Amino acid sequence: MQPIKRGFEMAGPKDNREYISRLKESGDIRSVKRVVHWDLEMGAMVRRTCETGGPSLLFENIVDYPEYRVFGAPIATFRRFAVAIGKKPETPVGELIAEYEVAMGRPMKPVIVSSGPCQENVVKGDDVDLFSLPVPMVHEGDGGRYIGTWHINLAKDPDSDWVNWGMYRVMLTSEKVMAGLCLPTSDQGKIFYGKYVPKKRPMPFAMAIGADPVSSMVSMASFGVGVNEADYAGALLGQPVELVKAVTSDILVPAHAEIILEGELFHNAVAEEGPFGEYTGYRTAPRTNRSVYKVNVITFRNNPIFTMTCLGTPVDDCALGMAVIRSVDIKRFLVDNGVPVTSVFVPPEGAMMLGVVGIKAQYSNIAQQIGQLIFGAKFGGLWMSSLIVVDEDVDVFNISEVLHSLVTKCHPVKGITVLPRAIGSPLFPFLDVNDRILSKGCKAVYDCTWPIEWPKGDIPTKAAFSTMYPNDIQERVLSKWEEDCAV
Ligand SMILES: Cc1cc2nc3c(=O)[nH]c(=O)nc-3n(C[C@H](O)[C@H](O)[C@H](O)COP(=O)(O)O)c2cc1C
Known part of the structure; x- marks a missing residue:
């Protein structure tokens, strides 16, 4: 293996707009200018680009939603992950994973700002209509339109400064209500079932759609109770994440996210959710009663860019992100x-x-x-x-x-x-x-x-270039490789 070089070439992009322009430069995104439907067509295109190792897709003309763009499959290849952390797109996989490992050992505190672009527009109360967002019908046979497929669910521990970031899928059920999994095993579930359900109180939540690619990816990692994922997003980006106070709660949200939903997770209600095409590459779990999120406020940037992926047979954003996260988690665990x-x-x-x-x-x-x-x-x-x-x-x-x-x-x-x-x-x-x-x-x-x-x-001798030739021959072949043999 090549020796691993460490260090960032530059900081990662602070928001999706900067990320999209870097992906344009590296040739890892395509703008789709023709009219595309939110009902299955965007899902099918994102699915196929994932299955073929194709580029991210930026949908610029969506039926019923002329004011929105949708960013599909933001980080489904190692090339895009490299761009997201400020490395060259062709950086070898082992080196990218080593960068993640280094970042996990040097958390970087976020910066709290007094205002952020994510609150350029605020919609409250009766005016809240989740169907005003270009929420896709992702797969045929899904239980509904999924608003949370590449997003961050935020919940704050009422007894400390801990704000958990997790990615838990969320489906629309009506104009102001969403249903999703808040499993007791998840960190969000530990706050909800540990601190709110026993007191018979709803839990304030926020959901960020279209945060920078690294923050969204890091929300999939399991850091455990009391650990702020924002510290590790900053470490991986190579610059602190900027956070701003939510409009209706003391949750600090990513200031440069495109869209923020704020509301309450009910302690005393359930709603049917699913089925959904899942990360294993199958639809396995049936429609089931899940937790209920009521949305009270939507804030968003001017000209907002909604974000989605389409889970299914690998490789999609979930499989890619988890490959990085779990490789490092398991290595550290075995070393320990x-x-x-x-x-x-x-x-x-x-x-x-x-x-x-x-x-x-x-x-x-x-x-x-x-x-x-x-x-x-x-x-x-x-x-x-x-x-x-x-x-x-x-x-x-x-x-x-x-x-x-x-x-x-x-x-x-x-x-x-x-x-x-x-x-x-x-x-x-x-x-x-x-x-x-x-x-x-x-x-x-x-x-x-x-x-x-x-x-x-x-032990049989391996018949490989690295094992069957003396060092001087190997070195000579390698030094002339580009000239003699490269295509
Ligand atoms: C699109 C998407 C949807 C996900 N949905 C869920 C979910 O509904 N419930 C869940 O527990 N994990 C879900 N995951 C995996 C979690 O993000 C992952 O387990 C993460 O570690 C959870 O963080 P936590 O351990 O801090 O709770 C999903 C991942 C992706 C990419």
């Missing part, structure tokens, strides 16, 4: 547990269900130990089902190398450890319906490391 880990990648193609861990094997059964650790943790138990453990000479970011290692080094009988009873997710498509309802999961670890007890001479 004393595992001789060299690198970790949660490939976006694996829809968060697959992890690849590179190790320097020093004792037997490390692969099984890694499985026990990861599958016992929140991110592994609920979200992952398969782990591939490889030797350090395999580049975990190169799926071809990982696949080659899997079929050549993992013994189909001795190399696979199955955990037949483990916690699972109601969204694991391979579970039967009863097991999904009860979250009864199962897991597998694929050990693709040479057994530590094999004598060196028994």
Whole structure:
């Protein structure tokens, strides 16, 4: 692997407008000027650009919504993630993930400003109409129009300065009401069920649509109770995030977001939500009673740009963002547990269900130990089902190398450890319906490391450029490569 260079080329864009102009410069966005419908057509186009590794789409002419533009698939490729954090678009994946890892170790406090563009326009009370926004019907068969597919849900702990940012999907139910998942396992759920429901009080909320790409992405990370995601968004951007006080509560919201919704999450009401095309690449969960958000105020920038993605078969914004976040979370977790880990990648193609861990094997059964650790943790138990453990000479970011290692080094009988009873997710498509309802999961670890007890001479020599040629020949070939062989 190439040595990793550290450091930002420049700070990331402070808002989506700056981000869009940088994507235009790098050729990673297309403006769609023809008339496009919010009912399925935008969803279909965003879905297809995700499935083909295509550019972001900026819809400039939407049926019924002439005053709005919609920014689709903002960060669904590693090239766009690179632009979002101020790096060159062609930066290698391993280097981008290393940047995220560095940023997570150096939080940067936000700056609080007295006014922000997100409040250039304020609509209150009876005038609030969520259908005035170009909310897409994302997939055919969804339970409704989804307003929250690439956004930030904000909730404040009433006893401290902690404002949680999370991304939890939200569907429109009427002009002023939305329904969505506020699961007790989520950080927002911990504030809501821990501090408001017992007191029989509604919880003030804010929702930011069209914040800068890094803030939206960081809201998908699980930092835990008491940690402000804004500090880590600033760290990753390379400049502090600007926040402004919401109009109706003491929640601090991203000042440069395009649209902010403010209101209350009801402690005493439920509404039907879903189904929805999900991140696993399937529609799995049925229509169910979920939490109810009542919107009291909408604030927005002049000429607002709504933001959306279309979850489904990878790679979309969710799979891409989670690949970065989980790769670093898992590496730090294994290092903290004393595992001789060299690198970790949660490939976006694996829809968060697959992890690849590179190790320097020093004792037997490390692969099984890694499985026990990861599958016992929140991110592994609920979200992952398969782990591939490889030797350090395999580049975990190169799926071809990982696949080659899997079929050549993992013994189909001795190399696979199955955990037949483990916690699972109601969204694991391979579970039967009863097991999904009860979250009864199962897991597998694929050990693709040479057994530590094999004598060196028994280990087959890899027939690769890096292993079959003396250093001087390799260096000569590499130094002349551009001239002789590059296309
Ligand atoms: C479009 C989208 C929708 C999501 N919807 C939900 C959701 O409804 N509920 C949930 O718990 N997680 C959802 N997630 C995943 C969360 O963003 C992720 O689990 C995050 O870690 C939650 O933060 P928390 O652990 O601080 O609560 C969604 C992710 C994306 C990209």
